[in-house]
Amino acid sequence: MKIALVGNPNVGKSTVFNVLTGSNQQVGNWAGKTVERKSGIIQRANQTIEMIDLPGTYSLTAYSQEEIITREYILRENPDVVMAMVDASNIERNLYLVLQILELAPRVVIGLNMMDLAVSSGLTIHTAELALALNVPVIEIVAAKGKGIEEFLDEAIRVGTLSQDPLPRKVPYPQALEQKVRAMEGLLSKNPWATRYPLRWLAIKRLERDPEIGQDWKASAPGISQSKDSCCDTGYGVSYELLKTTSLPGEELLETYEAEGWSKDHFEMAFADAKYQYISEILPKFRTTINPGKPTWTDSIDAWALSPIWGYPIMMAVLGLVFWGSFVASAPLGGAISQGMAWSAEVIVRLLQWGQAPEFIQSLIRDGIFAGVGAVLAFVPQIAIFFAFFSLMQDSGYLARAAFLGDRFMQLMGLHGKSFFSLVSGFGCNVPGIMATRTLEDPKDRLITMLINPLIPCVPRLGVMSAVVAAFFPGSRGSVVMLSLLMLSMFLVMVSALFMRRVVKQTERSAFVMELPLYHIPTLRNVLLPTWQKTYSFLKRAWTFILVASIVVWFLSSYPQGVPMQATWAGKMGGWLSFIGAPLGFDWRIMVSIVFGFAAKETTLSTLGILYGVAANASQSIAQAMTGAMTPLNAYTFLVVYMLYIPCLASVVTTYKESGSLGWTSFGVAYNLILSFIMGWIVFHGGQALGFQ
Amino acid sequence: MERLLGDLKSGECACVKCIQGGGAIRRRMMDMGIVPGVELEVIRRAPFGGPLQVRLKGYYLAMRRGECAKIAVTDINEELIEQPLASR
Ligand SMILES: Nc1nc2c(ncn2[C@@H]2O[C@H](COP(=O)(O)OP(=O)(O)O)[C@@H](O)[C@H]2O)c(=O)[nH]1
Numbered sequence: 033m034k035i036a037l038v039g040n041p042n043v044g045k046s047t048v049f050n051v052l053t054g055s056n057q058q059v060g061n062w063a064g065k066t067v068e069r070k071s072g073i074i075q076r077a078n079q080t081i082e083m084i085d086l087p088g089t090y091s092l093t094a095y096s097q098e099e100i101i102t103r104e105y106i107l108r109e110n111p112d113v114v115m116a117m118v119d120a121s122n123i124e125r126n127l128y129l130v131l132q133i134l135e136l137a138p139r140v141v142i143g144l145n146m147m148d149l150a151v152s153s154g155l156t157i158h159t160a161e162l163a164l165a166l167n168v169p170v171i172e173i174v175a176a177k178g179k180g181i182e183e184f185l186d187e188a189i190r191v192g193t194l195s196q197d198p199l200p201r202k203v204p205y206p207q208a209l210e211q212k213v214r215a216m217e218g219l220l221s222k223n224p225w226a227t228r229y230p231l232r233w234l235a236i237k238r239l240e241r242d243p244e245i246g247q248d249w250k251a252s253a254p255g256i257s258q259s260k261d262s263c264c265d266t267g268y269g270v271s272y273e274l275l276k277t278t279s280l281p282g283e284e285l286l287e288t289y290e291a292e293g294w295s296k297d298h299f300e301m302a303f304a305d306a307k308y309q310y311i312s313e314i315l316p317k318f319r320t321t322i323n324p325g326k327p328t329w330t331d332s333i334d335a336w337a338l339s340p341i342w343g344y345p346i347m348m349a350v351l352g353l354v355f356w357g358s359f360v361a362s363a364p365l366g367g368a369i370s371q372g373m374a375w376s377a378e379v380i381v382r383l384l385q386w387g388q389a390p391e392f393i394q395s396l397i398r399d400g401i402f403a404g405v406g407a408v409l410a411f412v413p414q415i416a417i418f419f420a421f422f423s424l425m426q427d428s429g430y431l432a433r434a435a436f437l438g439d440r441f442m443q444l445m446g447l448h449g450k451s452f453f454s455l456v457s458g459f460g461c462n463v464p465g466i467m468a469t470r471t472l473e474d475p476k477d478r479l480i481t482m483l484i485n486p487l488i489p490c491v492p493r494l495g496v497m498s499a500v501v502a503a504f505f506p507g508s509r510g511s512v513v514m515l516s517l518l519m520l521s522m523f524l525v526m527v528s529a530l531f532m533r534r535v536v537k538q539t540e541r542s543a544f545v546m547e548l549p550l551y552h553i554p555t556l557r558n559v560l561l562p563t564w565q566k567t568y569s570f571l572k573r574a575w576t577f578i579l580v581a582s583i584v585v586w587f588l589s590s591y592p593q594g595v596p597m598q599a600t601w602a603g604k605m606g607g608w609l610s611f612i613g614a615p616l617g618f619d620w621r622i623m624v625s626i627v628f629g630f631a632a633k634e635t636t637l638s639t640l641g642i643l644y645g646v647a648a649n650a651s652q653s654i655a656q657a658m659t660g661a662m663t664p665l666n667a668y669t670f671l672v673v674y675m676l677y678i679p680c681l682a683s684v685v686t687t688y689k690e691s692g693s694l695g696w697t698s699f700g701v702a703y704n705l706i707l708s709f710i711m712g713w714i715v716f717h718g719g720q721a722l723g724f725q
Numbered sequence: 726m727e728r729l730l731g732d733l734k735s736g737e738c739a740c741v742k743c744i745q746g747g748g749a750i751r752r753r754m755m756d757m758g759i760v761p762g763v764e765l766e767v768i769r770r771a772p773f774g775g776p777l778q779v780r781l782k783g784y785y786l787a788m789r790r791g792e793c794a795k796i797a798v799t800d801i802n803e804e805l806i807e808q809p810l811a812s813r
């Protein structure tokens with residue numbers, strides 16, 4: 033039996049899903065989309081049940097990527113039962129989706145969640161009356177406390193095993209509309225295609241000129257994945273194939289209506305209107321409000337969190353805490369992982385020496401595989417802690433507030449309020465910053481945010497930059513230089529966003545119409561489970577790429593064997609590239625370090641150390657050695673280029689995985705490179721013209 | 726008196742009269758419950774010309790001023806004259 037959880041965003045679907053399926057979940061992607069697909073298998077009453085946690089949606093008319101998925105799933109895969117989750121504290125708008133579901137799916141159970149919140153905001157919901165009004169079973173739940181969830185599932189199974197489809201009450205449409213629906217029903221009833229969906233729903237969609245009506249789709253789904261990996265299987269996307277399009281009757285009727293002024297938009301509006309009308313008619317039967325106007329928890333928190341004076345300082349404090357947690361507090365863990373990797377590399381190399389393995393294998397393992405993969409593994413604590421905070425902020429409802437406050441600044445760049453968080457995260461590490469774009473609904477906003485994120489200098493880059501700045505610009509000049517670099521990055525982020533808007537074609541500007549949910553206290557399971565799943569999938573997707581890339585970098589930098597750095601292939605590459613570097617005043621050493629910086633930018637200092645022949649690994653002494661070979665203007669040019677070109681391999685891989693497009697990833701890489709060198713050129717020649725040396 | 730939602734001060738209530746423009750934005754507003762006849766309250770306006778926080782049907786919505794300028798509203802006490810659907 034297939035059961036799908038459907039509802040508005042933030043009503044507790046995932047909470048119910050997590051309680052029911054526990055660790056027995058499979059997290060994958062919907063075919064061709066970056067929206068997560070979560071399913072799980074449970075056993076109840078001799079039944080094997082496949083549960084699907086569908087993305088939150090406000091209606092079944094397609095709008096965002098997530099809503100399209102939910103709609104397609106219900107239409108094309110016909111779940112046996114739909115568990116419709118409703119937020120009791122916001123029942124009026126939630127029922128709008130329920131009414132749409134009831135028209136489409138015959139077997140529905142309503143789960144009335146957040147009963148605790150409803151009570152505390154002075155609402156009483158008479159469940160029996162609601163069930164009676166809609167003629168659908170209704171179960172009260174408090175998902176966060178695990179109350180009512182089993183009953184909800186039992187009821188769904190009972191409805192699923194009924195021998196006949198139950199008959200929910202129909203939405204009564206106004207006379208003029210009802211007539212048109214009837215007329216269309218009459219035309220469609222004899223059509224063989226039309227038998228697969230409820231007739232009334234089909235007639236309504238036909239009047240709205242829904243493009244999918246009449247289409248035949250084949251799902252090439254493996255159904256239940258065979259994979260052994262029980263936790264976080266990333267495979268198993270269902271893809272659909274259009275088989276054929278049947279033209280349905282009623283075209284003439286539609287044209288007649290059109291002539292009378294009943295266009296597609298007009299029908300949509302009329303149906304929506306009638307549904308809301310119906311809800312407000314039945315609402316008094318089952319909802320009573322005591323003490324309206326009494327401020328709720330959410331009101332009191334928002335009075336501070338969204339206040340014009342305190343809102344921004346509070347947001348800074350929250351973001352500061354997130355950064356501290358993910359990038360400062362996690363540092364010892366990351367360090368421990370690096371040390372552990374170095375240590376295990378040593379052990380393996382010892383073993384190899386004992387087994388008299390050739391020298392190059394030892395070097396490959398120590399300097400190639402373990403050094404490269406270790407550099408990425410060191411990110412894992414950062415990413416895990418960052419995602420834990422992220423889930424916490426999203427589930428609690430604060431993320432929406434941050435988007436509210438940041439929207440004005442994002443709007444200047446033509447972006448969405450939710451891009452703000454991704455960009456700010458980029459300061460910590462660009463990898464989670466790019467992954468954080470998942471909350472953006474519009475795929476184009478998402479792509480742009482993803483592509484400009486690398487321009488924001490992450491903590492490791494800032495570390496290298498400040499070492500170089502300290503060596504070349506001692507004293508208070510240093511902070512001025514650092515500030516100028518940060519301003520430059522901000523400026524370029526802005527300009528690039530506006531530029532990308534032109535490159536990335538967008539038919540309609542995305543709307544910023546966003547719900548500000550009530551504040552919730554997230555459950556531990558809701559925070560930890562997705563954190564684990566996301567971290568695991570980061571590891572799983574990144575590691576093959578990183579492994580290959582580490583081997584390539586090692587290979588280039590150690591062959592031909594036994595020659596100085598300059599004569600290795602990587603060194604030669606730096607030499608060839610010096611024609612690009614020359615206009616910027618870069619010598620081959622700088623170019624080599626830039627080439628190597630591709631793997632991970634924090635290695636740049638140590639590469640420079642080797643090239644300038646400084647044995648010590650203290651960053652200060654390396655930078656000091658550079659001062660002899662470079663003028664401050666050279667150094668400043670280097671800093672500009674260093675700050676702006678691709679952050680690291682991991683960020684490129686993440687961009688590829690998140691955008692799913694090699695083309696856009698290459699575009700992003702090329703854009704970064706070209707922009708950084710152009711900026712470097714401007715700085716170098718501008719500086720010379722102004723007489724700096 | 727007819728005004729635009731974007732012109733309301735914080736704390737003011739009004740009733741939706743019609744939504745100008747069409748396409749995805751209008752459909753989105755419809756999904757969120759902004760249909761003619763619905764009562765709205767502007768809770769606060771974000772500083773520097775940022776979005777508005779609006780309460781309707783017992784929940785909160787954030788909307789940019791640009792979107793708010795598409796929503797024509799009337800005062801609540803004014804009797805909403807039932808209009809034929811075709812004129813909306
Ligand atoms: N107060 C309260 N909070 C809940 C309840 N059920 C879920 N939540 C919280 O609501 C938030 C959103 O839940 P989630 O399952 O992620 O919603 P989804 O978007 O529908 O998947 C989380 O912080 C939950 O902890 C409930 O019954 N009462």
Ligand SMILES: [Mg+2]
Pocket residue numbers: 045046088
């Ligand atoms: Mg969810």
